[in-house]
Amino acid sequence: MPTSVFFGEEVLERYGDAIKQLGQRALVVTGRTSAVTSGAMNDFETVAKKLGLTWVVYNKVSANPTLDTVAEAVDIARKEKVDFVVGIGGGSPLDTAKAIALLTPNKAEAHELYLADLPEAPLPIATIPTTSGTGSEVTQYAVFTLPEKKIKKGFGDKRCFPQISWVDPRYTYTLPYDITVDTALDALTHSIEGYLNKNSTPVSDELALAGIFYFAKQKDNLLAGNFEPETRSELMYASTLGGMVIAQTRTTVLHSLGYPLTYSHDIPHGRANGLLLAAYLEFIKEEEPLRVNKILNTIGMNSLDELKLFINKLLPSTGEFSKEELERMAALTFSTAGSLAWTPRQASQSDLLEIYRKSL
Numbered sequence: 230m231p232t233s234v235f236f237g238e239e240v241l242e243r244y245g246d247a248i249k250q251l252g253q254r255a256l257v258v259t260g261r262t263s264a265v266t267s268g269a270m271n272d273f274e275t276v277a278k279k280l281g282l283t284w285v286v287y288n289k290v291s292a293n294p295t296l297d298t299v300a301e302a303v304d305i306a307r308k309e310k311v312d313f314v315v316g317i318g319g320g321s322p323l324d325t326a327k328a329i330a331l332l333t334p335n336k337a338e339a340h341e342l343y344l345a346d347l348p349e350a351p352l353p354i355a356t357i358p359t360t361s362g363t364g365s366e367v368t369q370y371a372v373f374t375l376p377e378k379k380i381k382k383g384f385g386d387k388r389c390f391p392q393i394s395w396v397d398p399r400y401t402y403t404l405p406y407d408i409t410v411d412t413a414l415d416a417l418t419h420s421i422e423g424y425l426n427k428n429s430t431p432v433s434d435e436l437a438l439a440g441i442f443y444f445a446k447q448k449d450n451l452l453a454g455n456f457e458p459e460t461r462s463e464l465m466y467a468s469t470l471g472g473m474v475i476a477q478t479r480t481t482v483l484h485s486l487g488y489p490l491t492y493s494h495d496i497p498h499g500r501a502n503g504l505l506l507a508a509y510l511e512f513i514k515e516e517e518p519l520r521v522n523k524i525l526n527t528i529g530m531n532s533l534d535e536l537k538l539f540i541n542k543l544l545p546s547t548g549e550f551s552k553e554e555l556e557r558m559a560a561l562t563f564s565t566a567g568s569l570a571w572t573p574r575q576a577s578q579s580d581l582l583e584i585y586r587k588s589l
């Protein structure tokens with residue numbers, strides 16, 4: 230994991246000088262509000278001014294960004310001749326920053342992200358996360374919505390690891406309850422899916438168990454909405470650990486099952502994973518009983534029923550899904566999910582349907 234991570238309060242103020250090594254002129258990629266309300270934008274500008282850098286801001290990244298957003302920002306990056314890209318925000322701006330950095334020097338169109346290896350190295354990337362969920366600050370991945378295929382699809386390129394990430398839990402202090410919960414569940418599932426993954430290693434296992442441990446330590450505060458600085462800090466640490474895990478292992482079919490819930494039903498990414506988690510673990514347990522039990526022990530729970538009960542308390546109910554819709558999503562996931570190959574138990578289309586059926 231080649232990213233230099235500065236973690237803790239006021240890391241931009243204390244270690245912002247490191248940005249000088251990336252260049253003189255930046256494209257700052259953010260959503261409409263999060264960079265400003267979190268205070269991250271102000272901290273970035275203070276550091277950049279002090280160092281004499283120049284920058285342009287692209288602040289139109291919405292949740293679940295499309296390649297049109299990427300294309301618009303790439304045009305700006307080329308026109309403004311920026312040296313590097315800074316992503317500030319949740320996973321969407323961070324992922325978008327990676328795609329911009331890769332496409333800009335390659336003179337490639339946005340849809341070519343998925344086609345083949347692009348020969349030119351990406352522009353340097355720096356990230357400043359303002360949520361505790363995706364772990365995108367320490368991964369080589371980015372996920373986009375493809376409206377023409379009605380799916381979300383990720384790409385990964387080893388050259389797209391951020392060079393530097395400043396991970397300051399203060400930027401999450403203003404997050405509302407639902408986003409805090411949804412993103413915490415995303416981080417939890419990254420560690421869980423990494424731990425269960427066919428690509429796992431002894432080192433990724435240690436990081437994964439640590440990520441699950443910090444979620445567990447804060448789970449009662451999460452439920453109660455007690456977001457003291459220590460809770461914010463440990464949820465953010467769990468998120469960065471989860472990112473480090475999936476950078477090694479990738480996720481599994483749980484994430485793939487969640488994507489249609491986000492694409493077609495507007496269920497936020499982490500919430501979608503959380504809703505499906507207990508039934509997914511029940512399915513995996515047949516193949517990996519010891520690992521599933523280790524996960525439950527680390528979360529501090531005795532059974533999958535207890536986990537399901539906890540998640541039901543944490544999340545709002547989803548409403549009804551028709552039988553046809555569950556079948557459609559199972560078929561879509563089964564035919565498009567590359568992650569089936571590194572999910573530890575081989576899943577048929579009816580296995581996937583069963584996970585949806587038990588969860589929704």
Ligand code: ZN
Binds near residue numbers: 363415419484498
């Ligand atoms: Zn995720």
